[in-house]
Amino acid sequence: xxxxxxxxxAAITSIWDKVDLEKVGGExxxxxxxxxxxxxxxxxxxxxxxxxxxxxxxxxxxxxxxKVLTSLGLAVQxxxxxxxxxxxxxxxxxDKLHVDPENFKLLGNVLVIVLSTHFAKEFSPEVQAAWQxxxxxxxxxxxxxxx
Amino acid sequence: xxxxxxxxxxVLALWKKMSTNVGIYTTEALERTFVAxxxxxxxxxxxxxxxxxxxxxxxxxKVADALTLAAHHLDDLPDSLxxxxxxxxxxxxxxxxxxxxxxxxxxVTLARHYPGDFSPKMHASLDKFLxxxxxxxxxxxx
Numbered sequence: 001x002x003x004x005x006x007x008x009x010a011a012i013t014s015i016w017d018k019v020d021l022e023k024v025g026g027e028x029x030x031x032x033x034x035x036x037x038x039x040x041x042x043x044x045x046x047x048x049x050x051x052x053x054x055x056x057x058x059x060x061x062x063x064x065x066x067k068v069l070t071s072l073g074l075a076v077q078x079x080x081x082x083x084x085x086x087x088x089x090x091x092x093x094x095d096k097l098h099v100d101p102e103n104f105k106l107l108g109n110v111l112v113i114v115l116s117t118h119f120a121k122e123f124s125p126e127v128q129a130a131w132q133x134x135x136x137x138x139x140x141x142x143x144x145x146x147x
Numbered sequence: 148x149x150x151x152x153x154x155x156x157x158v159l160a161l162w163k164k165m166s167t168n169v170g171i172y173t174t175e176a177l178e179r180t181f182v183a184x185x186x187x188x189x190x191x192x193x194x195x196x197x198x199x200x201x202x203x204x205x206x207x208x209k210v211a212d213a214l215t216l217a218a219h220h221l222d223d224l225p226d227s228l229x230x231x232x233x234x235x236x237x238x239x240x241x242x243x244x245x246x247x248x249x250x251x252x253x254x255v256t257l258a259r260h261y262p263g264d265f266s267p268k269m270h271a272s273l274d275k276f277l278x279x280x281x282x283x284x285x286x287x288x289x
Contacts, residue, residue: 031267034268034270035270052271113254113255114258116258117262120259125179128252128255
């Protein structure tokens with residue numbers, strides 16, 4: 001089980017409290033689809049993904065990014081209990097969505113980069129490290145129920 | 148995953164903007180790598196890794212020089228990085244996964260210092276560039 005120190009939790013929540021879910025979620029998902037275009041395979045029904053501009057301006061991608069980031073809020077609230085928190089979503093991603101868990105790692109790292117651009121001053125190496133721990137914890141929790 | 152003309156133009160534009168400061172960013176990226184991915188420190192037991200270490204700074208500059216060389220030899224990366232490939236394959240033997248940790252931390256660093264330049268396309272091009280440099284570096288591993 002992953003254990004977060006008090007400092008790590010503080011580093012995470014201090015940034016999280018300032019995150020605009022739609023803006024950061026939309027940007028994170030958009031960047032994932034642009035930087036790793038093969039991830040678009042899960043979004044065939046989401047409309048125009050024909051260019052970077054189209055992707056970043058796509059309202060359905062933005063909305064879905066917000067949904068994904070809202071779920072990450074669950075992680076921030078339950079850092080000591082990630083596997084249980086994400087058990088249901090793990091089953092969903094395996095059985096219904098058929099998402100390769102590798103994608104969770106890609107998304108997590110893109111989120112860290114996006115946070116870095118928005119919170120440049122606060123995003124020290126230690127703050128980044130806490131976030132890396134969280135995103136890998138979420139990625140592992142989301143893959144936990146795969147079979 | 149070869150670099151397109153657009154990728155090359157974007158990478159070179161950022162390199163031009165960074166000018167002689169590339170070493171500052173590669174050093175920060177190294178510091179971030181050691182803090183976020185502690186297993187990477189196993190390759191640097193011989194160095195002082197405390198914050199502000201001049202040894203880390205010196206190493207950062209070596210990495211910067213190699214990346215700058217790579218950026219200006221995008222047509223023949225394997226050749227221009229040949230000596231470094233040999234070094235990493237036979238002497239340093241750094242597990243390939245570690246280059247990805249460093250590349251990610253370099254993107255984090257560049258993103259926070261150049262947010263205006265770090266468009267999704269720039270992000271993609273840099274990621275590709277660093278991936279190709281990594282491939283060249285590990286090309287002689289086996």
